[in-house]
Amino acid sequence: MEKASTRFLILGKGKVNNIAEDMLDVEDLRTYYYTRSGIVKAVDDVSFTMDKGETLGIVGESGCGKSTLGFSILKLIPPPGRIVGGRIVLDNSDLIAKSEKEMREIRGRRISMIFQDPMTSLNPLMKIGTHFVELLLTHDPLLSEEDALGRAKSILSVLGISPERIDDYPHQFSGGMRQRIMIGLAIALNPDLVIADEPTTALDVIVQAKILDLLKSLRDAYGMALILITHDLSIVLERCDKIIVMYAGQLMEQAERLDLQERPSHPYAQGLLRSIPNIELADQRLEAIPGDPPDLLNLPRGCRFQQRCPYAMEYCHKETPLIDVGHNHLVRCFLYGG
């Protein structure tokens, strides 16, 4: 991989990888879906920051708004969804204020995204090479098609796919290979941030590990930041610098990886950690969190986790303060003061 990495750096735009603080700063982001049956607050008041080269994990159950959060950063929320408030600041410029045309420049070049299902995220009617050529030419119209193909080939070899397969169609590749191609498309323009939305959920365990390793090595080679959105807490605990636990559209806990592992503070995060299988405790029964997430159309007043929380008390029906329990470890829970 080392050889591949150096080759990859040559492909890049030759950016200076100086470590600037707060490359991405998301503040009070709110994304609502205005459905016929009411307003779904898929992302409600979420804030976080990311440094250059950092890996941020976002975990939560299905429907907790973690994918919507990812799409919001790219401003790709399909109607009836809309970003209704907050700021998304990338290198000192607010993406919320940008026009669709400006966003197109940013997508792919500055921020790009990898999706869950590699089987359907490539156009079945287009050759692999065409995917790359189209992407590269969109962002650099002066590039010749031959140069674009050449770059596509070198990206493929970095991904561990034979460059000779450039003229093959997506259906001729396996799921893992297709996901690698998707990753290749996401990093082709050397973006600052890659958002990976459940990148390994549709793949088997061995391929999962390979894909995650590939992402990690590319991140290291590039200095790009990575947002890993997943429902699999074990992946996040293994590979992310910082972790956000989301529940029903809200940020419930945010902490450095080790910090979260050592002292999960929110009852929901504690429950999640207990529900991970542990090899060392072979006879321990896995604990499930009782109950179901609340209906996003019909949220309870106060804490959204109250119905499933073993520590719920009177006050939880009123407020949900976000509390810093030290070392940038944020918890949205009354147990820690407020």
Added chain:
Amino acid sequence: MARLVRLPRRFLKKGGEWYLTYAGLAIITLIFAIFLLAPIIAPYDPIKTDVGERFTAPNFQFPMGTDLHGRDVYSRIIYGARTVMLVALASTIISLIAGVPIGLASGYAGGKADRVLSLVMDSIYSFPGLILAIALAAMLGPGVVNMSISIAVVYIPTYFRMIRGQVLSVKENLYIEAARAVGAKARTIVFNYIFPNVIPSILVLMSLNIADAILTEAGLSFLGLGISAPTADWGFDLQSGRPYFPGLPGRGSYWWLITFPGLMIIVTVLGFSLFGEGLNEILNPRQREGE
């Protein structure tokens, strides 16, 4: 046992479908050959009167007889193919050129514009086709171009609705989202990602559209809203032969005057319909009945 019974039946069904598709293709080929080679095949000038005795029954010299002006029906049938096909093709192409881009744009853009366009198209669609074509043709007046436009308007909503529906379903594919996530332009997505998916359906619809357009054209000509008098045209000849149908009182009984134009209309429409349906089976195998 059940297998033994079922297998031949399935073969028969499949064989039958293919046979009919090829039959349709053969008819279409024949009609196009007539369309192109009319001056070579036709023995007489179709609009020249008194090339034979009036109302000559079919014989070796006039295989389909002659009409009340002594014109050769066979030559008129051959030249009539030109008129009919010209109008059918022109109207199909006009509907295609108008309907497909509007359908693509409307389906992809969505929102208010899409709702307004759908409403307009649906109201045209809900209007009885032939009556709309008659109204338009009456307004625009006779002639090949005006007739083509009248028929085209009737079929634009068919293209629009089908294309829009397909765009809506193709649009949901993750690869469209993925392309947008790396900064693809709307134009690129519509033409490189969505359009190729709808081409097969366009081909099928075109074939069925031509069949329908031929019927409408014949209907308009029959009602006198089509081509002006001496030009050979199946619908018009059907109309001028109508008073002489056997069994009607007053005039003579000359069956060949309406039989041959009528047969030609039926056979041509059948050809395009069979081919269109067969093409649909081949290109969209998932829509096959009972599967």
